[in-house]
Amino acid sequence: MQVSVETTSGLERRLIVGVPAARVDGAVDSRLQKAAKTVKLDGFRPGKVPMSVVRQRFGQSVRMEVLGEVMNECFYEAIQQQELKPAGRPEIEPKSLEAGKDIEFVATFEVFPEIEAKDYSSIVVKKPVAEITAADVDKMIENLRSQRADWSVVERAAADGDKVNIDYLGTKDGVEFEGGKDEGSDLELGSGRMIPGFEAGIEGMVAGEEKVIAVSFPEDYHSEELKGAAVEFKITLNSVSAKELPELNEELFEAFGVKEGGVDAFRAEVEKNMARELKNATKSRIKNQVMEGVLKVHSDLQVPKALVSQEIEALRGQQMQQFGAMAEKLNAADILPDELFRDNAERRVKLGLVLNELISAEGIKADADKVRAALEEMAASFEDKDEIINHYMGNPQQLQQIEGMVIEEEVVEKLLEKSKVSEETLSYEEVMSPPAEEADAS
Incomplete structure (x- = not known):
């Protein structure tokens, strides 16, 4: 041959x-x-x-x-x-x-690219340091109460935080546009669900009132026809409902898994869950900074188009799941073209190739004790903790996901040893809210 x-x-x-x-x-x-x-x-x-x-x-x-x-x-x-x-x-x-x-x-x-050994000392990481204050716990408890709130119809003007039921019709240059009409729609004012100015325009209206508001769609709106467009909405307010928060009592505590100990035990449980979330958010922030640093170090790395195409298909498939049963009737490539996912797909492929090379070069493997610890931490918030751990331990495919997570954490630790790391004092809320660049990337 x-x-x-x-x-x-x-x-x-x-x-x-x-x-x-x-x-x-x-x-x-x-x-x-x-x-x-x-x-x-x-x-x-x-x-x-x-x-x-x-x-x-x-x-x-x-x-x-x-x-x-x-x-x-x-x-x-x-x-x-x-x-x-x-x-x-x-x-x-x-x-x-x-x-x-x-x-x-x-x-x-x-072919797969040759990945050269690089100097990672240029990676800069700001490690967030935060404490959970009593005020943070108070705010979280209010959020939990809000999740279980009831709504009661009131006879007064609509205000921020109320839930309104409305009919609306949107027009652009006097012509109705697609998706701009609904009847009997519930909307919580202040939720930010609608375009800027829409919810604020409803405040002060009373049941039975009609009003026309002028607003503009954002410049980055997903519809080309409506990007930055000035439009009008005719709104009819059907009803106004006010939120009624549940009392801090045994019934509420038990709903969140606290069966005894009263308000003190409830606060302790809330704070424990917040501490777990804070730890995960801190790790996530550190990991994202490390990964961005790795991408910069390997900015000149070429990635195979075939792998990028596979990743685009995977990302598109995840998005199509949002359409539910309708997805089968839709042409995925028409609704969600490749270019929507290309940058993210290339980023993920590049990271995957580099991390796999690092794992191989460093001889990193999933330590059994660390895998067990990760499982226990993941199951800690569930009542049937042991049952969940046993389920993962007895399911090789799901256990492999945990092992992959542990290996990735090991890679991050190795890279941190070579990076420039400094501490940054933040509040609990600041750590829990993603930085603007992370939010834009998601």
């Missing part, structure tokens, strides 16, 4: 493979002889069909079948011979397939 390799551009390779005719012809003859023992044709007893007839009837189809198999086999032999690591499936183009002569085919594919 003759093999030559060309670099066409970047990570793309062109493999030219020549295969001796004997390899193909021998495989074809062997398969035809085997078929002759069982083939059934009119006028012949089973197994007694002459080879000349078998070759005439089945020779061409068997040859094409063998050619496909031989080209695949030879491709994998060739990449091993040339020590190439394909990223994605090759495009195989036959050049010469004439019977009785050596065959030749061309395989075009991308």
Whole structure:
């Protein structure tokens, strides 16, 4: 077998493979002889069909079948011979397939990039340091009460924090636009669910009142037609409801898993959960800074288009799940084109390649004790903690996810040792709220 390799551009390779005719012809003859023992044709007893007839009837189809198999086999032999690591499936183009002569085919594919060892001392990490104050606990308790609030219709003007029921009709230059109409819609004022100015325009209205408000869509709105557009909404207010928070009593405490100890035990449980969330948010902030630093260090790394395409499909699939049962009727690529995901996909592929190389170079493996500790921490907020841990331990696929998380944390720790780390004092809320750049990236 003759093999030559060309670099066409970047990570793309062109493999030219020549295969001796004997390899193909021998495989074809062997398969035809085997078929002759069982083939059934009119006028012949089973197994007694002459080879000349078998070759005439089945020779061409068997040859094409063998050619496909031989080209695949030879491709994998060739990449091993040339020590190439394909990223994605090759495009195989036959050049010469004439019977009785050596065959030749061309395989075009991308290879994984060579990832060079880098100096990570340029990575700068600000480690957030925060304490949970009594005021933080008070605010969290108010949020928990708000989650279980009841709503009661009131006869007064709508105010921030109220829930209103409205009908609305949106027009642009006097013409109704798609998605700008609804009836009997519930909206909590101050939630930020609607475009700027919409909710504020309802404040002060009373049930039965109609009003026209003028607002503008944001410049980054998802609809091209409505980006930055000045529009009007005709709003009819049907009802106003005020929020009634539940009392701090045994019923509320038990709803959050605190069965005894009263308000003090409830506050302690809330603070314990907040501490766990703070720890996770702190780790997440540190990890994001490390990963951004790694991407900058490897900014010149090329990534295979095939892997980026696979990642785009995965990200698109996740987004399509939001459409529920309607997803089957929609063309995913039309609704969510590749360009929506390309930057994020390239980022994820690049990080994955670099981290895998670091894991290999550092010999990092999932420590059993750390995996167990991660499971216990994850299950700590559930009543049936042991049952959850046992479920993961008995499910190899799910356990592998935890092992992957532990390995990733080990990589971050290794990189932190090489980075410039300083502490940054923040409040609980500041740590729990993602920085603007992280929010924009998500």
